[in-house]
Amino acid sequence: MKVALLGYGNVGGGAYDIICEMKGGLAVKHILARSIRPGMEAVMTTDFKDILNDEEIEIVAETIGGLHPAYEYVTEALKAKKHIVSANKQLICHYYSELMALAGENGVQLRFTSWAGGGVPWLFNLIRAKRCDEITEISGIMNGTTNFILYSMTEKGLPFGAALSEAQRLGYAEAEPSADIDGNDAQRKCAISASVAFEGAVAEDSVDVFGIRHITDKDIRAFKKMGRVCKLMVKAKKHKDGISAYVEPALLPLSAPESSVTMNFNMTTLVGKNIGRLSLMGQGAGKYPTGSSLVQDMLDIKCNAIGPCAPKKAIRADNSLERHSYYLRTSAITAELRQLGQMVNGEYIITEPLTVSEMHAMAKRLQKSDPDMFFAGIE
Incomplete structure (x- = not known):
C-alpha cells in the first residue's frame, strides 16, 4: 500500500524510518x-498536488500540525478518497465531527491513534473495548x-x-x-477521548x-507531607444526567497506579x-x-480493522456533576475562602467537596488578584 507523508519533522521522520525498516506492506512514495x-529527491515534493493527483497513494499521513494548511490538505485528500492518519490533536479536536463525516461520505477512514499517548495504543483499545461494553x-x-516536570520536582x-528547562533540553x-x-494539550486529548468513549x-x-x-517546590513539599503525589490528570465520566470532562492537577495516594508513572511516560485508563x-x-x-503509533x-487501515x-450528537461537558475536595494555595485569602474548608499552617486550604465547575470558576476569579495561585483536586 502506497503512503504519502505530509511533513518530515519529528513524527513524520520517525514514521518514515519505521516504514523503511519494515519488510513490506507499506511504502512511502x-x-x-x-x-x-x-x-x-526521489520521494520529496513541495507540491501537495503531486500527492493529491497520484492514484497510487491510498493513505496520507498528516504530521505538519496546526489547523492550516493541515485542514485544507486533509479535506482535499478525503474528498479524493484517500485514507487519513494524523497525529494532529488540534486539527482533530477542532474539526472532529466534520472530518469524520467527510471520511464516511467518501468511504475512507480517518484514524488518529497517535494524538494521545504517543506509543500507547490508547484509542485502539478504547474502540475495541466499547464494541461490546459501555x-x-x-x-x-x-x-x-x-509528567516529566512533576516527576523531576517530586523525585529530584x-x-x-x-x-x-531539562524537559526542553531532552x-x-x-x-x-x-x-x-x-493543560491545553491534555484538554484536547480529553475532549477527543470522551468523544470516542x-x-x-x-x-x-x-x-x-x-x-x-x-506549581512550586513548596507545594510539592506540602504534598509529600500529605502522603500524596501530584499528576496532571485527564478525567471524563458518564453520569445519569450527562458527562463530566476536565483536566486539572490531582493529588493521588501513593498506592494509585498513576503515582508510580515516571519521566515522560503516560498512563491511560478506561472503566467499562x-x-x-x-x-x-x-x-x-x-x-x-x-x-x-x-x-x-x-496497518489497521490496510487490514480494514475497526476504527x-x-x-x-454534540455534547457539552457538565462539570457540576463531579465534586471532590481541593488543595488551594493563594495569597488572596478572604473570610469567604476560609469558610470553604481547613486552613493548614497558614499556607493553604483543604476545601470541603466542591464541584469541578465551582473550583475552576473560583480559580479564574482568584487569578485576577493572585496570578500565581494554584489548586489541585484531592482523590
Missing part, C-alpha cells in the same frame, strides 16, 4: 516538505511533558523552571511550552482546564461495565513511539 533534502469513565496522564527536588517540551504546562462530539471549550504553570478497569502505560512522546494506524465511528 511521496513526502511533502518545504524544501527538498539532498539525497531524498464505557463509564476514562482518565489518565496524557501529557508526557508535564528541582524547581519548576529547572525541570522545564526534547520532551517545546521551546514555547504553554500548550503543555497550561461516549459516542458524541464533546466540545473542547466545555472541558474545564487548569495546568501546572504555577463488563471489563472493569483497564490501564495502559508507555512512552507518551518521542519520534519513534509516536511514529510507531502512526504506522500502526496505517472510530462518526459522533452521533
